[in-house]
Amino acid sequence: MGDRSLNLLMVLTLLRFAPLCLCQVSNEACLHPQFYQRTCPQVLQIVKSVVAKAVAKETRMAASLLRLHFHDCFVKGCDASVLLDSSGSIISEKNSVPNRNSARGFEVIDAIKSAVEKQCPQTVSCADIMALAARDSTVLAGGPSWDVPLGRRDSRGASLSGSNNNIPAPNNTFQTILTKFKLKGLDITDLVALSGSHTIGNSRCTSFRQRLYNQSGNAKPDSTLDKFYASQLRAKCPRSGGDQNLFFLDFVSPTKFDNYYFKNLLASKGLLNSDQVLVTKSQASLNLVKKYAENTELFFEQFAKSMVKMGNISPLTGVKGEIRKNCRKINST
Ligand code: HEM
Ligand SMILES: *[C@@H]1O[C@H](CO)[C@@H](O)[C@H](O)[C@H]1NC(C)=O
Ligand SMILES: *[C@@H]1O[C@H](CO)[C@@H](O)[C@H](O)[C@H]1NC(C)=O
Numbered sequence: 001m002g003d004r005s006l007n008l009l010m011v012l013t014l015l016r017f018a019p020l021c022l023c024q025v026s027n028e029a030c031l032h033p034q035f036y037q038r039t040c041p042q043v044l045q046i047v048k049s050v051v052a053k054a055v056a057k058e059t060r061m062a063a064s065l066l067r068l069h070f071h072d073c074f075v076k077g078c079d080a081s082v083l084l085d086s087s088g089s090i091i092s093e094k095n096s097v098p099n100r101n102s103a104r105g106f107e108v109i110d111a112i113k114s115a116v117e118k119q120c121p122q123t124v125s126c127a128d129i130m131a132l133a134a135r136d137s138t139v140l141a142g143g144p145s146w147d148v149p150l151g152r153r154d155s156r157g158a159s160l161s162g163s164n165n166n167i168p169a170p171n172n173t174f175q176t177i178l179t180k181f182k183l184k185g186l187d188i189t190d191l192v193a194l195s196g197s198h199t200i201g202n203s204r205c206t207s208f209r210q211r212l213y214n215q216s217g218n219a220k221p222d223s224t225l226d227k228f229y230a231s232q233l234r235a236k237c238p239r240s241g242g243d244q245n246l247f248f249l250d251f252v253s254p255t256k257f258d259n260y261y262f263k264n265l266l267a268s269k270g271l272l273n274s275d276q277v278l279v280t281k282s283q284a285s286l287n288l289v290k291k292y293a294e295n296t297e298l299f300f301e302q303f304a305k306s307m308v309k310m311g312n313i314s315p316l317t318g319v320k321g322e323i324r325k326n327c328r329k330i331n332s333t
Pocket of ligand 1: 104168194195198
């Protein structure tokens with residue numbers, strides 16, 4: 001056999017096994033955007049239309065759905081564990097510190113699931129629905145689009161401790177936040193780009209009060225917070241009480257997915273401590289913030305990449321997990 005035909009044989013062999021290689025030899029998950037092409041071709045359209053209806057009714061819902069996917073993926077992987085209600089041996093993640101009185105959008109996920117179940121019973125996972133809803137929400141708010149790899153299955157359990165410990169807290173240090181991302185296989189570029197989600201949505205007073213009154217136990221506000229912005233915040237976020245009062249994460253364009261979040265950070269007007277530390281505690285992170293503040297396209301491109309990466313955190317595939325009928329409870333066996 002000549003060199004040429006040998007090469008051809010090798011190429012053909014590689015092509016034959018390529019899909020298998022990508023999924024099984026490397027650590028890469030077997031998710032792919034066409035997963036439901038044969039079994040539920042309408043799913044993308046159904047999710048998009050229910051999300052669009054919900055966001056038309058309440059703009060903030062786009063932010064809430066985007067965040068839900070994050071809070072799912074950081075706990076046992078993107079497996080819809082965040083959606084389970086307490087029942088039997090399951091202790092719901094909805095009661096964790098990051099989620100309690102804060103995570104929302106569960107009714108919208110229920111509405112999507114029931115619309116999808118009507119067309120394609122027991123076919124599409126709740127975890128995939130959340131990944132699609134996060135993408136559609138981003139697009140509706142004016143952000144980038146991307147193909148969502150699919151094929152996740154749903155967990156048969158939840159982890160309250162995982163929710164409390166793995167999801168970064170707004171008063172965690174920069175290093176702690178970065179470590180929590182690295183534990184999920186995400187790097188500093190993903191951290192900065194994904195924090196750009198805070199270009200939409202709201203925060204409660206309780207999530208940033210410490211910065212306004214007593215940042216480091218010396219009874220002084222955070223010195224890295226703009227003084228005028230701080231005084232405006234104090235007007236509606238008093239020293240005590242008003243814990244649930246709501247504030248825009250991006251006060252310039254609170255419902256538009258753009259790069260003002262990064263511009264605000266450079267003007268010392270990030271709302272959360274975890275936002276502001278991206279420019280005050282790490283030169284590498286500051287450089288990324290500057291890049292995204294200058295160039296929306298770069299931000300959008302990286303955001304889409306990082307969302308796919310986050311969506312790939314430890315999915316259940318193959319025979320692991322199940323396709324829940326109701327996103328709030330595991331199937332009875
Ligand atoms: C980097 C570490 C992060 C921290 C410490 C953090 C913390 C927070 C906090 C404290 C809130 C306000 C919650 C409240 O007071 O009710 C919030 C809201 C939000 N977060 Fe994050 N977050 C982080 C990363 C992310 C990521 C990676 C995403 C998405 C990919 C995200 C998306 C959102 C959205 C969209 C909202 C607004 C939700 C709404 O209005 O319902 N965050 N975050
Ligand atoms: C961070 O906030 C939590 C919840 O409010 C609080 O229990 C904890 O003491 C705070 N940690 C620091 C380092 O301030
Ligand atoms: C500020 O916090 C420190 C330590 O957490 C506490 O001892 C002090 O009493 C607080 N001061 C005020 C004015 O709240």
